[in-house]
Amino acid sequence: MNWSNFEFYNPEFLWLLLVLPLVAAWQFFMRKKDTALLTIPSIKGFKTTSFVSKLKPVLYLLRLLALAAIxxxxxxxRNVAVSKKTKTNSGIDIIMAIDVSASMLARDLKPNRLEALKKxxxxxxDxxxxxxxxxxxxxGESxxxxxxTSDKNIVKRTISELQWGQLDGGTAIGMGLGSGVNRLKESTAKSKVIILLTDGVNNAGNIDPRTATELARELEIKVYTIGIGTNGMADFxxxxxxxxxxxxxxxxQVEIDEKLLQEIATATDGKYFRATDNQSLKEIYDEIDALEKTKIEEFKYYNYQEKFRVFIFLSIGLLLLEFVLKNTLFKSFL
Structure with a gap:
């Protein structure tokens, strides 16, 4: 029996078990009245060493056990077997647009911005x-x-292998956002999200960030923007x-175009965040994770296996055993 799935449907009846000690005490004090007495002046010549007579209390024990079983x-x-089935009502397609310019190696986050982001x-x-x-x-491009993809291992491996130097210098925020929009334009998901992270200002690329923002808004793509970098000076x-x-x-000096990032987020019903250290960066992604939850329905199916019949048969068996012993082995002592 799997005890982790065991339960009592009417547990209130278990309080009756407290009556058993009282019944046992009553039987103990009334035991002499259950036996016929013969008054004689002396018991010399009578042998009272019969082993069977000493087992007579077994009858009371069987009766108590039968009552406990009842x-x-x-x-x-009963034993409850629970099976679960989940159904995803509305999945979310997410593009993570990540700035990999050389400034992402700045050491205001530990060990640097890019490595902190990867983690x-x-x-x-996950x-x-x-x-x-x-x-x-x-x-400088994107x-x-x-x-x-739904293959999380591929996504995590891609993130872990990110490095600077793959692209021309500069920060093309418009192109990063535009590439994300282009990837989501054919998506049939009910919710589409871009997480755009940068540590600078738009100074490269041939796509204006506001044009890309307008396209995202028209396609109902929500954009969360993150400016990463401390306030003040940093090692670049x-x-x-x-x-x-x-x-x-x-x-x-750390320079982040926060005004532009706020405009992008506001226009697409997203939200702008500023990550100034490792902890605030983690909290930002925690908040985005909480804001964009996939709706999942969980169905539970219960299968009950009633076990009370076992105790009923046990109580009947104990009472029958008491009856048989009372009218056979212990008959001469009652």
């Missing part, structure tokens, strides 16, 4: 088992790194050592 049967013990983005993907996700990367890469290949860093 009480348990009244409580209706948070992979965790976000929490979206019922949605399709695609990856768009952009710098392209689709992974088309929309500015050159590479030709001998070692290592990047050289220097302090530079």
């Amino acid at each position: 009480i348990i049967a009244l409580a209706r013990p 948070v983005a992979i965790d976000f993907v 929490r979206r088992p019922n949605d399709r996700i695609g990856i768009v990367v952009y710098a 392209f689709t790194q992974t088309p929309i 890469p500015w050159s590479k050592d030709p001998r070692t290949g290592k990047l050289n860093f220097r302090k530079q």
Whole structure:
């Protein structure tokens, strides 16, 4: 029996088990009245060492056990087998448009902006088992790194392999957003979302961000925008050592076009966020995850296996055993 699925349909009857000690006490004090007495001046010559006579209390025990079985049967013990079936009513197609320009190597997030994003983005993907996700990367230009897919392993591997230097320098926010819109325009999902992340200002590309925003609005694509970078100065890469290949860093003012990002989010019924450190970046993706929930219906099917009959038969068996013993083995002692 699987005890984790065991229950009593009428557990209130189990309170009657508290009566059993009282019944046992009553039988103990009334035991002498159940036996015929013979008054004689002396018991010399009588042998009272019969083993069978000492077993007479077994009859009372059988009666108590039968009563306990009846009480348990009244409580209706049963085993419940539960099977579940889920149905997704409306999946969400999500494009993560990620800035991979050199400035994403700035060290105001640890170890840098790009690596901090990778960790948070992979965790976000793990929490979206019922949605399709695609990856768009952009710098001075943009392209689709992974088309929309339900294969989360592919998406996570793509994110983990993101690196700067794949594209020309600059930050083409309009092209990053436009590529995301292009990927979602044929989507039949009831909800379409772009998560656009950047750490700079639009300074490259041949698509105006506001034009891409208008297209997203017309296609009912919601855009969440994230500006990543601390307030003030940060260590930015500015050159590479030709001998070692290592990047050289220097302090530079963080510049993010927050006004543009707010306009994009507002026009598409999305929301703008600012991530100034690792913790705030994680909280932003947690909030987006909470805002964009896939509707799932869960159906539960219950199969009950009644167990009270076992206790009824047990009580009948115990009472029959008491009756048989009372009229055979213990008959001469009653």
